[in-house]
Amino acid sequence: DTAVSQTPKYLVTQMGNDKSIKCEQNLGHDTMYWYKQDSKKFLKIMFSYNNKELIINETVPNRFSPKSPDKAHLNLHINSLELGDSAVYFCASSQFSASSTDTQYFGPGTRLTVL
């Protein structure tokens, strides 16, 4: 069974569209994250949720809106897509948010291409 899963794996869309990426974890973890990996492989945190509550919200355009219907799911909705949003988006989860030793487990990524 996949621990952290994301759908879709690939997403190709036009500028200006609205799209969503879904993430689910079956590890029973309390905390989930969204990361963006740019074309140079640089990874940066976007959001973190702990038990459905937002705890990290980095400087991300408000076109990006995370939603956590329950602690096993964290979806990412993106409005008015722009060319610069093209990237690979990774979901991750960890048992705790308030622990520096805790391991984060990553999903396989969603490659978003905006044309």
Added chain:
Amino acid sequence: GNSVTQMEGPVTLSEEAFLTINCTYTATGYPSLFWYVQYPGEGLQLLLKATKADDKGSNKGFEATYRKETTSFHLEKGSVQVSDSAVYFCALRGAYSGAGSYQLTFGKGTKLSVIP
């Protein structure tokens, strides 16, 4: 703030060569340190971690030692294989100092290619 600096790639080695990927960090307090690996077309997997000074993390023949005096966590492997070809990320998770401070901070990644 926290930051991680790792050596620029790409690194190309012959099979059975010795590997070192340097990683240094800046953080307040006592962070935990991690190496993640990303194989082509896949997500990140934890390779190893160390949570306190002088700890050595090891997995699949890879090792890294948490050196507080040099703020380093260099990744080493004695004999690389073609299957080790991947991008390697050094990361730290810092001590709590406010909301969000337990987030992972990544280095820019080092691409390793191992040729037969």
